[in-house]
Amino acid sequence: MKKKNETVQIKKVTEEGEMKILIVEDDVMLRKMYSDKVRVAGHEAVEAANGLEGLQMAKQEAPDVILLDVMMPGMDGLEMLEKLRKSDWGAYMKVIVLTAKEPDDGVMGRVTKSEPSYFLSKATVTPEGIMNFINKLVEEGDGKNIASG
Numbered sequence: 001m002k003k004k005n006e007t008v009q010i011k012k013v014t015e016e017g018e019m020k021i022l023i024v025e026d027d028v029m030l031r032k033m034y035s036d037k038v039r040v041a042g043h044e045a046v047e048a049a050n051g052l053e054g055l056q057m058a059k060q061e062a063p064d065v066i067l068l069d070v071m072m073p074g075m076d077g078l079e080m081l082e083k084l085r086k087s088d089w090g091a092y093m094k095v096i097v098l099t100a101k102e103p104d105d106g107v108m109g110r111v112t113k114s115e116p117s118y119f120l121s122k123a124t125v126t127p128e129g130i131m132n133f134i135n136k137l138v139e140e141g142d143g144k145n146i147a148s149g
Contacts, residue, residue, distance in 0.1 A: 020064050022063035035047055068081060
């Protein structure tokens with residue numbers, strides 16, 4: 001098992017450098033929009049409609065990055081993140097938590113304790129901004145927690 005402070009390197013899915021990005025979002029329109037942006041950027045998009053489906057897809061697909069909505073029916077994004085971090089296979093996956101609501105200290109605490117994870121507000125970042133963040137995250141590969149709004 002890896003130590004908590006080890007840096008996890010992002011793997012390349014194909015020889016062309018394509019990344020696999022799992023999008024866990026219950027809003028069909030947003031999920032499709034994020035998937036389209038990921039594909040246009042030359043990466044593979046894998047989709048899940050809720051936290052339970054997202055957890056299963058994360059285990060099955062081993063994505064490079066997970067875009068994870070917070071508010072979803074059934075298993076929400078924070079519960080999925082906590083379960084992901086308790087698994088050997090998901091403990092160090094890169095996760096970008098997305099939410100439309102202003103986070104409170106409880107939400108931020110749950111996100112930042114789950115390294116490597118990041119927070120972006122849907123209200124202040126465009127889909128292009130999310131892709132730029134993913135690219136920066138993969139280039140850096142540092143495994144540090146940051147909050148961005």
